[in-house]
Amino acid sequence: MAKEKLHIIPHDHDISQADREKLNGHKGLLIWFTGLSGSGKSTVANLLERKLYEKGIHTFILDGDNIRSGLNSDLDFSSESRKENIRRIGEVSNLFVNNGTVALSAFISPFRSDRDQVRNIVGSDRYLEIFVDCPLEVCEERDVKGLYKKARAGEISNFTGISSPFEAPENPDVHLRTDKESKEDCVTKIMDVILPKMALK
Ligand SMILES: Nc1ncnc2c1ncn2[C@@H]1O[C@H](COP(=O)(O)OS(=O)(=O)O)[C@@H](OP(=O)(O)O)[C@H]1O
Numbered sequence: 264m265a266k267e268k269l270h271i272i273p274h275d276h277d278i279s280q281a282d283r284e285k286l287n288g289h290k291g292l293l294i295w296f297t298g299l300s301g302s303g304k305s306t307v308a309n310l311l312e313r314k315l316y317e318k319g320i321h322t323f324i325l326d327g328d329n330i331r332s333g334l335n336s337d338l339d340f341s342s343e344s345r346k347e348n349i350r351r352i353g354e355v356s357n358l359f360v361n362n363g364t365v366a367l368s369a370f371i372s373p374f375r376s377d378r379d380q381v382r383n384i385v386g387s388d389r390y391l392e393i394f395v396d397c398p399l400e401v402c403e404e405r406d407v408k409g410l411y412k413k414a415r416a417g418e419i420s421n422f423t424g425i426s427s428p429f430e431a432p433e434n435p436d437v438h439l440r441t442d443k444e445s446k447e448d449c450v451t452k453i454m455d456v457i458l459p460k461m462a463l464k
């Protein structure tokens with residue numbers, strides 16, 4: 264379909280991002296978790312959210328449960344759909360960041376170019392990439408949802424790590440090894456990096 268020129272003229276909002284951040288007492292940030300299925304993205308994001316909540320920081324988790332079952336329920340696991348999945352999540356994450364929230368987005372996001380696009384949407388000063396690294400064999404051993412077994416049996420196609428690629432981050436802000444570090448240690452490592460970035464000048 265040829266793209267028609269749209270006449271969209273954005274409104275300036277009376278209350279700015281800086282105003283909202285001042286009200287919240289901290290900056291808005293996007294904490295982006297990337298890693299294989301079963302690597303520990305949800306587990307670490309949830310524990311991190313609990314620790315941030317206890318410090319009075321405004322957070323929100325975006326993950327498959329609230330995105331792939333709603334906003335992105337029209338998308339499958341083809342490379343094209345994953346790209347569109349991550350683009351939309353980047354845009355939604357950006358709204359949370361503009362609201363002065365610390366958004367915790369936990370998606371496999373296997374393609375480097377898609378993660379870079381999110382960094383561009385949000386701005387590199389507000390985007391922190393967490394590589395939730397865990398060997399495929401360990402993720403498969405955990406098989407939290409029984410999907411690896413199904414993928415090996417050929418019941419699920421395009422499965423990340425088996426029949427679809429995962430491009431590991433080259434320069435993540437935090438590199439976790441969830442097969443070697445406890446979830447508590449993982450959260451401490453992330454907090455050490457993100458807390459200074461949240462401070463209002
Ligand atoms: N083919 C295939 N490949 C990978 N994962 C699959 C697939 N089919 C279903 N699932 C389940 O969907 C979750 C991944 O969704 P994401 O939106 O994070 O994927 S992506 O970022 O668009 O690649 C993923 O959840 P997590 O285990 O939490 O990562 C899986 O449970």
Ligand SMILES: Nc1ncnc2c1ncn2[C@@H]1O[C@H](COP(=O)(O)OP(=O)(O)O)[C@@H](O)[C@H]1O
Nearest residue numbers: 299300301302303304305306407441444445446
């Ligand atoms: N250090 C760790 N960090 C995160 N998860 C861990 C860790 N060690 C073991 N696990 C286990 O690994 C599994 C990770 O599953 P999950 O968080 O759902 O992964 P993902 O969201 O990446 O699919 C959980 O069963 C969790 O208890």
